Amino acid sequence: MSADFETLLVEKEGPILWLRLNRPDVLNAYTNQMGAELVRAIGQADADDSVKVVVLTGTGRVFCAGADVSAGAGAFDTESGEGAKNFGSRDGRRENSDFVAAMMNSLKPLLVAYNGSAAGVGLTLTLPCDIRIAADNAKFGCVFTRRGLVPEAGSAWFLPRLVGLSTALKWCMTGALVPAQEALAAGLVSEVVPADQVEARARELALEIAANCSPVALALTRRMLWHFSAQEGPKGALSVDAALNIALGAKGDVHEGVAAFLEKRAPQFPLTVSGDLPDMPWWPDNPTGYR
Structure with missing residues (x-):
């Protein structure tokens, strides 16, 4: 490469x-x-x-x-x-x-x-x-x-x-x-x-x-932390975190993450960043405003 x-x-x-x-x-x-x-x-x-x-x-x-x-x-x-x-x-x-x-x-x-x-x-x-x-x-x-x-x-x-x-x-x-x-x-x-x-x-x-975390959850988490930690209060984060977890809770990564924990094994998360990221209207196309 x-x-x-x-x-x-x-x-x-x-x-x-x-x-x-x-x-x-x-x-x-x-x-x-x-x-x-x-x-x-x-x-x-x-x-x-x-x-x-x-x-x-x-x-x-x-x-x-x-x-x-x-x-x-x-x-x-x-x-x-x-x-x-x-x-x-x-x-x-x-x-x-x-x-x-x-x-x-x-x-x-x-x-x-x-x-x-x-x-x-x-x-x-x-x-x-x-x-x-x-x-x-x-x-x-x-x-x-x-x-x-x-x-x-x-x-x-x-x-x-x-x-x-x-x-x-x-x-x-x-x-x-x-x-x-x-x-x-x-x-x-x-x-x-x-x-x-x-x-x-x-x-x-x-x-x-890489071995322990869902790629989709990682992508969402880093964006949430960078975006919402700059705000004055938790209102913005509260407006999306429950909705995201409800959406994720019905999908394969959460099922696999819980099963792997209970079975004491490494997880094999099925979701992909390229195909399974939910919409993020709270994340602007250019979050820095920098060009």
């Missing part, structure tokens, strides 16, 4: 689709092409019912050092055209590289295995993912203000929700690199493991999810 990609290594391993940022000679620096390839790979995962979990990681010694600045001082200048390879166009629209919308719309759980440090867009591109695991030597940087920029990729919305407003302000205002243990304490990552074990731990967690 990787033959179709230039900036990613895309590999299917059983129920896991691995997406590895693959520009190690430039510390996996982000380009618009990388964003477009992430969108395409996530779309392929959504369309493949044999893929249960997507894991995003990097090759080499860091996860992603940020945007490609090989153009020098004009690397972010989209008006002159030199920044187009980072941002996709002169007006800042990501066009086919809108990885934020692709991740938010993903029908599969998205895990991140930070094999090393992540800064700038290398960090913000992971914020719409669901579970993040970090190598113990990783550092994280919201470095935008040190480059004369503001937090991008919707991170002014994502980051405070993950780590709280006070921590988000500190990280963004200083632009300093944050060690893995501080990221763990703040809630940016859920686990910190030795660097040589980060991929193995991500695989273990992905396989646990």
